[in-house]
Amino acid sequence: MDFFNYQAQQLHAEDCAVSALVKQHGTPLYIYSKATIERHWHAFNNAAGSHPHLVCYAVKANSNLAVLSLMAKMGSGFDIVSQGELARVIAAGGDPGKTVFSGVGKKSSEIAYALKHGIHCINIESVAELDRIQTVASELDIKAPVSFRVNPDVDAGTHPYISTGLSENKFGVSIDDAEAIYLQASKMSHINIQGVDCHIGSQLTEIEPFIDALERVLLLVDKLAEQGIQLSHIDVGGGLGVRYKDEQPPEPADYAKAIMEKLADRELTVIFEPGRAIMANAGILVTEVEFLKTNESKNFAIVDAAMNDMLRPALYQAWQEIIPVDLNTSAQESVYDIVGPVCETGDFLGKDRTLAINAGDLLAVRSAGAYGFTMSSNYNSRPRAAEVMVDGEQAHIVRERETQEQLWQGEKVLP
Numbered sequence: 001m002d003f004f005n006y007q008a009q010q011l012h013a014e015d016c017a018v019s020a021l022v023k024q025h026g027t028p029l030y031i032y033s034k035a036t037i038e039r040h041w042h043a044f045n046n047a048a049g050s051h052p053h054l055v056c057y058a059v060k061a062n063s064n065l066a067v068l069s070l071m072a073k074m075g076s077g078f079d080i081v082s083q084g085e086l087a088r089v090i091a092a093g094g095d096p097g098k099t100v101f102s103g104v105g106k107k108s109s110e111i112a113y114a115l116k117h118g119i120h121c122i123n124i125e126s127v128a129e130l131d132r133i134q135t136v137a138s139e140l141d142i143k144a145p146v147s148f149r150v151n152p153d154v155d156a157g158t159h160p161y162i163s164t165g166l167s168e169n170k171f172g173v174s175i176d177d178a179e180a181i182y183l184q185a186s187k188m189s190h191i192n193i194q195g196v197d198c199h200i201g202s203q204l205t206e207i208e209p210f211i212d213a214l215e216r217v218l219l220l221v222d223k224l225a226e227q228g229i230q231l232s233h234i235d236v237g238g239g240l241g242v243r244y245k246d247e248q249p250p251e252p253a254d255y256a257k258a259i260m261e262k263l264a265d266r267e268l269t270v271i272f273e274p275g276r277a278i279m280a281n282a283g284i285l286v287t288e289v290e291f292l293k294t295n296e297s298k299n300f301a302i303v304d305a306a307m308n309d310m311l312r313p314a315l316y317q318a319w320q321e322i323i324p325v326d327l328n329t330s331a332q333e334s335v336y337d338i339v340g341p342v343c344e345t346g347d348f349l350g351k352d353r354t355l356a357i358n359a360g361d362l363l364a365v366r367s368a369g370a371y372g373f374t375m376s377s378n379y380n381s382r383p384r385a386a387e388v389m390v391d392g393e394q395a396h397i398v399r400e401r402e403t404q405e406q407l408w409q410g411e412k413v414l415p
C-alpha cells in the first residue's frame with residue numbers, strides 16, 4: 001500500500017492534499033508519512049519474531065526529532081555515528097541503552113559522552129579505536145560494552161560509493177584479523193565484549209551478499225567460542241535496498257526471515273540497523289517549477305529545489321521518480337532535465353523525464369525520506385527546506401524552513 005497517491009487527480013500524502021500543504025508551508029518541502037514509517041518499522045520488528053532482537057534504526061537516514069520520537073515510541077533502538085546523533089536520540093526520548101555507536105572516527109569526547117549516557121554497545125572499527133576506548137573507559141571507571149565491526153570482504157553489488165564490506169573500504173577490521181583482536185580486547189581491563197557487527201553497504205537488492213557475510217561472521221563467532229569468548233549479540237547492520245525505479249529488493253520481512261533462519265538455533269540477540277528501508281519511501285520532496293527553458297539540445301525545468309536540498313542525484317547519479325502534484329493539466333508532454341538554481345552543472349534532480357508541465361506547477365521527488373534532508377546543506381546560501389509529517393488528515397510541521405538570519409548564525413565579522 002502506498003500512502004502517497006492521487007485522489008481526484010491530486011497527489012496526496014495520506015489524506016492531506018500536497019498542494020494544500022505547499023500553500024501553507026511553501027517549497028521546497030519535505031513531506032513524510034507517519035503511517036508508512038510505522039508500517040516499515042513493524043515489518044522488520046515482526047519478521048524477527050520471538051527470537052530476541054532489536055531494530056536499531058540508522059539515524060543518519062533521517063534524523064528529524066519527530067521521526068526519532070516516533071521510532072522511540074514504537075520501542076525502536078538506534079544506530080548512531082556521532083555524538084550529535086546520540087544527542088538527537090536523547091532529545092527525542094530515545095533510549096541510549098538501546099543504541100549502538102558505529103563509525104570509523106569516533107573522538108575521545110564522543111566515546112566519553114556515549115559511555116556516560118549508558119550506550120548499549122560501541123561498534124569498534126580498528127585496533128587504535130579499541131585502545132582509545134580502553135583509555136576513555138578507564139578514566140571514567142566504566143567497562144565499555146563493545147563489539148567489533150568486521151569487514152567480511154563481500155561484494156555487496158551496490159554503488160561503489162556506498163559499498164562498505166570490501167577489503168579496500170575503510171570500514172571495520174578485517175575478518176582475518178578479528179580473532180586476534182578479540183583475544184587482545186578480552187584481556188583489557190575496561191572492555192566488555194558483547195558482540196560482533198557487520199554492515200556491508202547500502203541499497204542492496206539481493207539477499208545473497210547478506211547471507212554470505214553472515215556465514216563468514218558466524219564462523220568467527222564459533223572460533224571465538226572455542227577460545228572462551230562468548231558473544232551475546234550479532235549486529236547484522238543495515239543496507240536493505242528499496243525500489244527507486246525498477247529494482248526488486250527483497251521485502252523487509254523476507255530479508256529478516258532469511259537472516260533469522262541462519263540464527264534461529266543460536267543464543268544471540270540479533271540487531272538490525274535499517275535506515276533507507278524504513279524511511280526512503282516514507283517521504284517526498286515537493287518543488288515548484290520556476291521556469292521552462294529550452295536550448296538547442298535540451299529542455300530544462302528549472303525548479304526551486306536543488307542539490308543542496310537533495311544531493312543523491314548529483315552525488316551518485318541516483319535516479320528518483322519525479323511526478324506532478326496535479327495531474328489535471330493542459331500542458332503538452334516534453335522531455336526535461338529537472339534542474340535546480342545552484343550554480344553547478346551537476347545540480348540536477350532528474351534527467352530526461354517526460355512530463356506535461358507549466359511554470360508554476362508542483363513536482364514531487366519520490367523516495368526522498370532517507371538521505372534527503374540529512375544530506376542537505378546551505379550551499380549557495382540557500383536556507384534548508386521545511387519538513388512536515390502527515391498523519392491521516394493531519395499535518396504537523398516538524399521543522400520550520402530556515403530563515404535568512406540562520407544562514408549566518410555564529411559568524412562574526414572582523415572588528
Ligand SMILES: Cc1ncc(COP(=O)(O)O)c(C=O)c1O
Binds near residue numbers: 275
Ligand atoms: C553502520 C551502518 N549501519 C546502518 C546503516 C544504514 O544503512 P541503510 O540505510 O542502507 O539501511 C549504515 C549506512 O549505510 C551504516 O553505515
Ligand SMILES: N[C@@H](CCCC[NH3+])C(=O)O
Binds near residue numbers: 203312370371375
Ligand atoms: N547516503 C547514501 C547511503 C550511504 C549510507 C550510509 N552508510 C545514499 O543516499 O544512498
